[in-house]
Amino acid sequence: MGSPISFFSLSTRKGRSMDIGILLPHHARYRPDHPAFVCGEKRFTYREFNAYVNQLANALLARGLTKGDKFATVLPNCTQLMAAYWAAAKTGLVIVPSSTMLNEGGLATLLENSDTALVIAEAGFADVLDRLRANLPGIADDRYVLVGLEQERRGFVSYDDFVGPTGEENPPEVSIDDHDMYNIMYSSGTTGAPKGIVHTHYVRAMYCTIYATCWRMTPESVCLHSGAIVFNGAMLDLMPWMYLGAKYILHEKFDPEAVIADIEKEKVTHIVMVPAQIVAILNSPSFDPKKLASLEMIHNVGAPLLLEYKHRLNEALPGRFYELYGLTEGFMTVLDKHDAIRKVGSVGVPAPFMEMRILDAGGKECAPGEIGEICGKSPMMMPGYYKRPDLTEKAIVDGWLHTGDAGYVDEDGFLFLVDRIKDMIISGGVNVYPKDIEEIVIQYPDISEVAVFGVPDEKWGEVPIAAVVPLPGAEIDASDLVAWTNSRVDAKFQRIRDVVVMDTFPRNVAGKMLKREMRAAYTERNSEG
Template sequence: MQIDGLIAHHARYRPDHLAIVFGDQRLSWDQFNRRVNRLAHALREAGIDKGDRVATVLPNCLELLDIYWACAKLGAVVVPLSPLLTTHGLESLMRNAAPKAVFASRETAAILLPAKPRLTSLRCCVLVGALADGCRPYADFTAGRSERNIGADIAPDDMFNIMYTSGTTGLPKGIVHTHRIRAHYGTLFANAWRMGPESVVLHTGAIVFNGAFVTLMPSFTLGARYVLAERFDAAATIDTIAAEGVTHTMMVPSQIVALLNAPNFDPARLQSLEMLLSLGAPLSVAHKDILEAALPGRFYELYGLTEGFVTILDRDDAKRKRGTVGVPPPFFDMKIVREDGKTAAVGEIGEIVGRGPILMPGYYRRDDLTADAIRDGWLYTGDLGFVDKDGYLSLVDRKKDMIDSGGVKVYPRDIEEILIQHPAVLEAVVFGIPDEKWGETPAAAVTLKAGQHIDAEVLREWTNTRVGARYQRLSSLGFLDQFPRNAAGKILKRELREPYWEAAGRRI
């Protein structure tokens, strides 16, 4: 189970089938295979071999797909890095990964080049669509290289990628995925999403993040059509779905909210969709209801960690098990663990712990962190949840996001679900702030729908009359034009909390 031969397989057996759409560029499997082969030969000639790391600091582009699959053919290890990193952050990750080659764009070259003299592992720097001292343009790098398939001695448990993630808390960690793990992504998720070779798969987010591989790998495994957007734009996404006859797409909750509120949102134009998958963070029940009413029978939800555990709420269960995030797929196991280490009873809240065939072998060069996350073959997620009598998982919150108010556990998501029901509210985030009497107390930050206005105190009182307990009442509420997010679209709760704690002279 290694993925190095996938592109060549489709080029042989489906050479003229449309493989990739990016803007005005449309490539068959044969054309894409030739591009990938040229790059693979260029990398080998530049001294990149099996096990060598190849970093990217690129936005969505065809070249990024070339790099993923050229590395797969070579047995090189691809290290996708966010183009939104600072020079300091980029240098820190590249020191850990020690890549021999790096690919950057015109914009990210300005971030990369100041750090380049200190990155002693680098042997090759390639610029996509740009020129810079000490770097080669991509077109020249691949020009004249062989278009024949390249061979490498690759085993299923060889590394394919290192995915650096900080989620929304903590320091970034390099999560290792092997060829076998990515092959499982292809087969397991193809089954889960009911994909076939004739599916049309749209991705509008950044493909440097692991969530993208949940649809990328099954699409490329099956030889389906993969439509890649340059960036997410709600109105453009609706136009693309209608024009390409998109059958499968995935989005983070903020993108789904934007889609539902787009001026050109029209369910009639989205009838080709067979799947709209939500992942990355919980989608509010209120927004699920709107989506189900507009596009019945299309909604899936995935809860998971890049480290290698997932649950899936299937479209056929979306209404029956409304509010849950589904069950583990076949070949996965899950349990809920109490603070005393014992397995929780049905309905009892505890830490979500799981295992399965996509479990990472570990964090790159961080055996200490690996030992803390994986114990006896089980991944300890740091997320809190409970299961119902049928085994369906409901998320409660991140352990680190839980508010301890006078010794009582307050789960922000419970309050967020109430806030989002107000007709003026677009999105809401609840977090703990310092309180002299209780230690912590809930506060909220809110974004409003376009054209909506409401007094913050009125909204706070509206919420506080609807929460289930006194300790859930909001002590403060403020409005933001937009939430701070990481490049994957996740809201950075820490950045919302920090000013309150710093003002109180306390660290979080």
């Protein structure tokens, strides 16, 4: 478990104070028996979780990795993935979390681009990694680690054998500077090719402190996370959890009934979800506000929650709804729960220490109510895209992050998100924002989700198309929905041309719907027809 001397040496180790690696050993020393982490049937106190993480940290170092080396994970939500985050923090290694949903080519690109030196993957990826290893000379043959490997396989080491020989003591002291890299998060690719977004220890320390304050978290808080923690949105509660020494419950996969049951059983206080998960909770047959009474925060992230669901949530569970607008690159606004009804439809104001401007195409600041590009400054801002200074220079201009999103502020400075500029439809020379149409379509009976996107049109340039997912058991008449919607939109250019009824929307690992895939499929299908 580590002697008092080893605990002390880590708590006073050399380096800057924004070293997030000192957090876990701090709690293991000063509140060792407090519940720390729950995943499935496994429950850890802080003493136990520190020892569990130390085994992995020491194993990584024993394989020859040193501060600044990168190791990638290809894991679903599990105890090993959580351990990897904090093993990286302790050792000065750089973690590169990747999704189990990546195709083979995407995984090859990520591993090569990130200069990965070791990979920890789910056993089911053995065949894929076998095919890739010839083109990954940076990963030695003894650095392919598989979680859940039941039978010995040449060229791989099981996770249990990898960590087995190592001790539970804290790893050797390493000096961490504010600017030392902690992770490379590859963008989810909703708008194009993924990019490696670098976060330093300082940036993640800002996540710890700023969001702990924004969410009103305490050491007695209980967080539940059921989305993939390879998604940067998971850091909104994961970092404050470890900073405060609270309790964190991780679900291996999202199941609305399991989420509802655990909130009631574990007295969960804070939960972060994407819109699709909130919708699933509200539409679940198990939904009962009494079961969720312990919640102090229901947080929406990833995309704005449509007003229809915001109203339902605020009526059923008042005084709990938070919404965050932000980019992994490092600028965010927060809609506080006390403003959720007063400023319904807004995504809030810049978090503490952050600044925001709305700029027009010429770089001039917009007046209240005028739509422009959202730009921001933040202590959470990435130092850049990994090995892509060209893209970094385009994204960060004179210290301001250009988000590529369109929005406006009201007279009080609250931000209203209009849409991604790339998703904007230009029809007959007029800017058409899909979100305006989506807010109308969602009001049609028996619709669970809606996505509006533009497709090419010879006369108008582009026209809007609506894709919808019905509630379970419901049937949607596409022609009736087109007529119903077009009788309610504010302007003729907002009228939809067609409706596509889908069982589910294509999504990335973060749960964000992929409009570009819907647009491509629709265009291909209609060109063939």
